[in-house]
Amino acid sequence: MHAKQVIPRAALAGGIGGLVAFGFARIFAEPLIQQAIDYEDGRDEAQDALAAAAGKPAAEMGPDIFSRTVQANVGIGVGMILAGVALGLLFAVVYTVVQSRVTWRPRVLALLVAGAGFLTLYATPFLKYPANPPAVGHEETIGDRSGLFLVMILGSVVFLVVAVIVGRRLAARVGTWNAALLGGLTYVVLSGVLMALLPSLGELAANVATYGPVATETPQPLRDAAGRIVFPGFDADLLYSFRVYSFAAQALMWGVLGLVFGALAERASGRTGDAVEAGAPAEAVDA
């Protein structure tokens, strides 16, 4: 398929994936996001009370440009759908380049490319720097965190390209199965080394200076001058649920993108499931 055919179909499939992920987010994630924001507000109040007791000024609040209703219904919808379109456009580039180098039928290749996107742009970076709800994450480290997250994304993409090259080189010598395993191992080892080298968020200089030695930016219990806890730490179950749903939403988005694009691509190239199922020899000629 020419890029002219691939790109609009991939953008549409990505948009549909984003729409489905939005529906999922609206039902499952929004209640959690609201709980996290309520925690953040309560904690800010407790912190201001502590500051007032110590004779210090209250902390500055972030801007409230959009109401929570707009953010929770429109903003997240637009964000998820446009994110899906963006991922669809990136998917289209990889799909177009790869299609002439493999003999898989469109719907199989579409799912594999979508899986590669999920693995490199989300799942691998997530293992090192997982998704965080509001209240988790310090304002002053946003620059460091963005940079580290980008390094994980770029590293994952490069490592997967390396793994595929390694796999294809070895295929003739050790067979397809073993070559695929060795390619996978290459990806896991390279990603693991990068994760080990990069700092965890708690280790960032700004965090160590303010909060002491903790592993992450998840809020710890708030204590007064006497060391009594005046506000609890962030709810561990809430954090867990948010991350599971975030992971599921991305899997859903990429899955829908791959499946919808695969169906569109098969139709565009004039294939139907029945014809190919029955016609293995035709596939060989095609290859």
Added chain:
Amino acid sequence: MTTAGAAARARVTATTAASNMPYLIGSLVVGLLLFYFIGFDEGATSLFGNTMVVHEFVHDARHFLGFPCH
């Protein structure tokens, strides 16, 4: 597949690859820009002044998609 067939196929592939190029570059640039605006703009870096409008509008999506936020 015959050698002539393979050569013809390679020629077709090369021509297609060349005519694909402008579209692929466009798709890549627009895709990356969108990805940046949803995920990163008005966070660590800001392209059109730090108004926080983009950041605040897609705030929930940014958190839920796993991008760094606060």
